[in-house]
Amino acid sequence: MNRKADTATVSVGLGARAYDILIGPGLIVRAGAEIAARLPGTRAAVITDDNVASAHLPVLQESLGAVGIDSVTVQVRPGERSKSFETLQEAVDAILAARLERRDTIIALGGGVVGDLAGFVASIVRRGMNFVQVPTSLLAQVDSSVGGKTGINTAHGKNLVGAFHQPRLVLADTAALDTLPEREFRAGYAEVVKYGLINQPDFFAWLEQNWREVFSGGSARIEAIARSCRAKAETVERDERETGERALLNLGHTFGHALEAATGYDGARLVHGEGVAIGMALAHRFSARMNLASPDDAARVESHLRAVGLPTSPKDIAGDLPGADALLSYIAQDKKVSRGALTFILTRGIGQAFIAKDVPASEVHAFLKEFERP
Amino acid sequence: MNRKADTATVSVGLGARAYDILIGPGLIVRAGAEIAARLPGTRAAVITDDNVASAHLPVLQESLGAVGIDSVTVQVRPGERSKSFETLQEAVDAILAARLERRDTIIALGGGVVGDLAGFVASIVRRGMNFVQVPTSLLAQVDSSVGGKTGINTAHGKNLVGAFHQPRLVLADTAALDTLPEREFRAGYAEVVKYGLINQPDFFAWLEQNWREVFSGGSARIEAIARSCRAKAETVERDERETGERALLNLGHTFGHALEAATGYDGARLVHGEGVAIGMALAHRFSARMNLASPDDAARVESHLRAVGLPTSPKDIAGDLPGADALLSYIAQDKKVSRGALTFILTRGIGQAFIAKDVPASEVHAFLKEFERP
Structure with a gap:
C-alpha cells in the first residue's frame, strides 16, 4: 500500500x-x-x-x-x-x-x-x-x-x-x-482547542500561534488533527469505558449540552461545537469564580475562542434563552449525573482540567444567573 | 449474606x-x-x-x-x-x-x-x-x-x-x-444433554443414569444445572465472542433452527429445545453416515433422548414439513454461515464434537431427503 x-x-x-x-x-x-x-x-x-x-x-x-x-x-x-x-x-x-x-x-x-x-x-x-x-x-x-x-x-x-x-x-x-461550511469547521475546531485545555498547555499555545494555518489547510491542519486524535486516543486507552478520566473529554460539554437543549437543538442558533466553546469558556470562568484557577486563564481561553470566531457566552446565542432554573434542570438531566450529585469538568488552569464531583448546584445556579437577560 | x-x-x-x-x-x-x-x-x-x-x-x-x-x-x-x-x-x-x-x-x-x-x-x-x-x-x-x-x-x-x-x-x-410445564422442562433438558455430547462423555453417562432425579428435583437437578453452567462457562471463558470453539455450543442448532423456521416458530409444533434434540440426533446420525463416528453412538444418543420423551427425527414433528430443498435453504440462511460455506458441528462420538467447515451441501441434502414424507 x-x-x-x-x-x-x-x-x-x-x-x-x-x-x-x-x-x-x-x-x-x-x-x-x-x-x-x-x-x-x-x-x-x-x-x-x-x-x-x-x-x-x-x-x-x-x-x-x-x-x-x-x-x-x-x-x-x-x-x-x-x-x-x-x-x-x-x-x-x-x-x-x-x-x-x-x-x-x-x-x-x-x-x-x-x-x-x-x-x-x-x-x-x-x-x-x-x-x-x-x-x-x-x-x-x-x-x-x-x-x-x-x-x-x-x-x-x-x-x-x-x-x-x-x-x-x-x-x-x-x-x-x-x-465544509466555515461555520462547521470552526465549530469542530472547538473540540481541537479542548484537548489543549484538558492537559496539553503547549498544544493550546501552539494553536494560539497557528490557528490560521489550521483553518487554511496543509500540514498545520494535519498536525492539529493528529495531535487531537493522539490526545483522545491516549485518554481512551487508559479508560475505554469512561469509568474515570475519560470523563475529562466532557470539558465544556455539561454547560454545552444544556445550551443545546435550551435552544431545542436548533442548529441555526447553536451547533454542538459552539455549545462546547461556550461551555469551555464557562467552565474556566466558573473555575476562576470558585478560586480554583486564575481569571487570567479564563480570559486567555475566551480570547482565543473569540479570535477564531467562536461564541463564549450564552449571550452570544441569538434569540431567547430560558433562565438559570431551566438550564440547571437540563444539566441535572444530562447523563453525566452520578447518584444525583452534579459532576463537572473544572480546571486549575489551562491544561489542568479535572473531574469535580459534588459541585454545589446553588453555586452553578448563581453563576448561570449572571447570564440571564433582563 | x-x-x-x-x-x-x-x-x-x-x-x-x-x-x-x-x-x-x-x-x-x-x-x-x-x-x-x-x-x-x-x-x-x-x-x-x-x-x-x-x-x-x-x-x-x-x-x-x-x-x-x-x-x-x-x-x-x-x-x-x-x-x-x-x-x-x-x-x-x-x-x-x-x-x-x-x-x-x-x-x-x-x-x-x-x-x-x-x-x-x-x-x-x-x-x-x-x-x-x-x-x-x-x-x-x-x-x-x-x-x-x-x-x-x-x-x-x-x-x-x-x-x-x-x-x-x-x-x-x-x-x-x-x-414449569413438563414439556418445557424436557425441552430445556435437551441443552443439558448437549454439554455431555460436546465434550463430557462422563456427564452424558451420568445423565443416562440420573435423568429421573433431575426431572423430579433435588440435588441431582442442582448438579445437572451446575455441570451445564460450568461447561458453558468454560467454553465462554476460552472464546467469549465466538471466534472459535464457542461454536461447539451450537451442536444440534443448525438442523434445529432450520426445523424451527420450517414450522414457522410455532411452539405448539416444536419448541427450541425439541428442535435442538432432533438436531443433535441428526448431527450424530449424519456424522455416522460420513464415517466420522460409530452408528452405535448415534443410537445411544437417540435412545436417551427418547427415554426422556424428546423427539429425535423430523418425522416426530406433527403436521407438514417442507422438503430437503427448503430445509437446506433455511440452513444456508442461518447466521453460522461463513463466506457461503456450510459449517456444522459434527462429532467423532459421544463427547467428541468438533467444528466441521466446508460440509458439502449435497451430502446434507441427500441426508435430509431421507426424512421427507412421501
Missing part, C-alpha cells in the same frame, strides 16, 4: 481492538486499498447521508470497487434526527437484506451523526461487525470517530442509547474538510 | 467481567440480598413477562424492597414476538423514563426471551448498565443466561441483532422450575 508522506498515523492501543487513524489528504480515494489491506475478503455497507453522498460517495465507491470490495449503500437524511430508533432499524434491515455477515464491514462516510449511527449499527448487527470510519467533518475527525462511542438519541435525551464499539480503521481525509 | 448449603456456585472467569452463577432453591427470595451485596446502592428495573410475573414477581419485588433496592417493572408479552425492535424500544423508553443511571441494574426475570431482550436493553441503555439474570426456565438456567449473548429477532431471522453483554450475577432458582 502506498503511504503518502503527508499522511499521519495515530495508533490507538486497545489490545485486541487496536486500530490506526490515518490523517491526510486523499484518503477517500485510497480507502478501498487501506480497507482491503486490513480486512481481506470483506464486503461492505456504506452508511452516509444525502449531503455527504453527493460530495464523496462516488469517489469512495470507485475506490472500493477498484480493489474488488462489493458494497451496498444506506443513505439517511442529514441531521441529528437520523440518530433515531426508526433510522437505526431501517439501516439494520438494509444490512441484513444485503446478507452481510459478521466479518463484513460497515463504513461510516460522514460527520458525527452518520458515525454514531453507523457505529451502533455495526455493533448490534450479528452482535458486532467490522466498522470503519471515514469522517468528513472536523468534529468527527477529532472527536466522534475516535474512541468507540456510538449511539442514537431518544425523547429522553441525546446519546442515551448506544454501545462502545471500536472501529478497525479511521480514515480522516483532511482534503474533505475543504468542502 | 446467608449462603445455604444447597446452593452451588459456578464462577465465570472473564477478568474484569467475571461473575457468579448461583444455583439452588429459593434464590428469588434471596435475590435482593445477593444483588445488594454485589451492587451496593443500585436501583433496578425488572423486565419480565406476564406469565412469569404472576408466578414470581411479587416475591422478587419483596426481596428487593427488603434490602432497600428501589425498582420499577417492565412487563412484556410472553413469547418470542417480544424479541422485537418495538418491544426493545418500549423497554428502553421505560428505563429512561424511570431515570435509571449507568450504575443501576436491569434484572431479567423469566426465560430465554426475557433474558435475551433484557440483556440487550442493559447493553445499550447509556451504553451499558448492570445486568442480573434470574432465569426461571431450565433452558435459560443452563444456556441463555450464561455467556452474555443478548438480542432480538428481525424479519430476516432470529437473534440477528444483539450484543455480547455479560451479567454481573445469575440467580438460577431451581425451585422455580417446579412451576
Whole structure:
C-alpha cells in the first residue's frame, strides 16, 4: 500500500481492538486499498447521508470497487434526527437484506451523526461487525470517530442509547474538510482547542500561534488533527469505558449540552461545537469564580475562542434563552449525573482540567444567573 | 449474606467481567440480598413477562424492597414476538423514563426471551448498565443466561441483532422450575444433554443414569444445572465472542433452527429445545453416515433422548414439513454461515464434537431427503 508522506498515523492501543487513524489528504480515494489491506475478503455497507453522498460517495465507491470490495449503500437524511430508533432499524434491515455477515464491514462516510449511527449499527448487527470510519467533518475527525462511542438519541435525551464499539480503521481525509461550511469547521475546531485545555498547555499555545494555518489547510491542519486524535486516543486507552478520566473529554460539554437543549437543538442558533466553546469558556470562568484557577486563564481561553470566531457566552446565542432554573434542570438531566450529585469538568488552569464531583448546584445556579437577560 | 448449603456456585472467569452463577432453591427470595451485596446502592428495573410475573414477581419485588433496592417493572408479552425492535424500544423508553443511571441494574426475570431482550436493553441503555439474570426456565438456567449473548429477532431471522453483554450475577432458582410445564422442562433438558455430547462423555453417562432425579428435583437437578453452567462457562471463558470453539455450543442448532423456521416458530409444533434434540440426533446420525463416528453412538444418543420423551427425527414433528430443498435453504440462511460455506458441528462420538467447515451441501441434502414424507 502506498503511504503518502503527508499522511499521519495515530495508533490507538486497545489490545485486541487496536486500530490506526490515518490523517491526510486523499484518503477517500485510497480507502478501498487501506480497507482491503486490513480486512481481506470483506464486503461492505456504506452508511452516509444525502449531503455527504453527493460530495464523496462516488469517489469512495470507485475506490472500493477498484480493489474488488462489493458494497451496498444506506443513505439517511442529514441531521441529528437520523440518530433515531426508526433510522437505526431501517439501516439494520438494509444490512441484513444485503446478507452481510459478521466479518463484513460497515463504513461510516460522514460527520458525527452518520458515525454514531453507523457505529451502533455495526455493533448490534450479528452482535458486532467490522466498522470503519471515514469522517468528513472536523468534529468527527477529532472527536466522534475516535474512541468507540456510538449511539442514537431518544425523547429522553441525546446519546442515551448506544454501545462502545471500536472501529478497525479511521480514515480522516483532511482534503474533505475543504468542502465544509466555515461555520462547521470552526465549530469542530472547538473540540481541537479542548484537548489543549484538558492537559496539553503547549498544544493550546501552539494553536494560539497557528490557528490560521489550521483553518487554511496543509500540514498545520494535519498536525492539529493528529495531535487531537493522539490526545483522545491516549485518554481512551487508559479508560475505554469512561469509568474515570475519560470523563475529562466532557470539558465544556455539561454547560454545552444544556445550551443545546435550551435552544431545542436548533442548529441555526447553536451547533454542538459552539455549545462546547461556550461551555469551555464557562467552565474556566466558573473555575476562576470558585478560586480554583486564575481569571487570567479564563480570559486567555475566551480570547482565543473569540479570535477564531467562536461564541463564549450564552449571550452570544441569538434569540431567547430560558433562565438559570431551566438550564440547571437540563444539566441535572444530562447523563453525566452520578447518584444525583452534579459532576463537572473544572480546571486549575489551562491544561489542568479535572473531574469535580459534588459541585454545589446553588453555586452553578448563581453563576448561570449572571447570564440571564433582563 | 446467608449462603445455604444447597446452593452451588459456578464462577465465570472473564477478568474484569467475571461473575457468579448461583444455583439452588429459593434464590428469588434471596435475590435482593445477593444483588445488594454485589451492587451496593443500585436501583433496578425488572423486565419480565406476564406469565412469569404472576408466578414470581411479587416475591422478587419483596426481596428487593427488603434490602432497600428501589425498582420499577417492565412487563412484556410472553413469547418470542417480544424479541422485537418495538418491544426493545418500549423497554428502553421505560428505563429512561424511570431515570435509571449507568450504575443501576436491569434484572431479567423469566426465560430465554426475557433474558435475551433484557440483556440487550442493559447493553445499550447509556451504553451499558448492570445486568442480573434470574432465569426461571431450565433452558435459560443452563444456556441463555450464561455467556452474555443478548438480542432480538428481525424479519430476516432470529437473534440477528444483539450484543455480547455479560451479567454481573445469575440467580438460577431451581425451585422455580417446579412451576414449569413438563414439556418445557424436557425441552430445556435437551441443552443439558448437549454439554455431555460436546465434550463430557462422563456427564452424558451420568445423565443416562440420573435423568429421573433431575426431572423430579433435588440435588441431582442442582448438579445437572451446575455441570451445564460450568461447561458453558468454560467454553465462554476460552472464546467469549465466538471466534472459535464457542461454536461447539451450537451442536444440534443448525438442523434445529432450520426445523424451527420450517414450522414457522410455532411452539405448539416444536419448541427450541425439541428442535435442538432432533438436531443433535441428526448431527450424530449424519456424522455416522460420513464415517466420522460409530452408528452405535448415534443410537445411544437417540435412545436417551427418547427415554426422556424428546423427539429425535423430523418425522416426530406433527403436521407438514417442507422438503430437503427448503430445509437446506433455511440452513444456508442461518447466521453460522461463513463466506457461503456450510459449517456444522459434527462429532467423532459421544463427547467428541468438533467444528466441521466446508460440509458439502449435497451430502446434507441427500441426508435430509431421507426424512421427507412421501
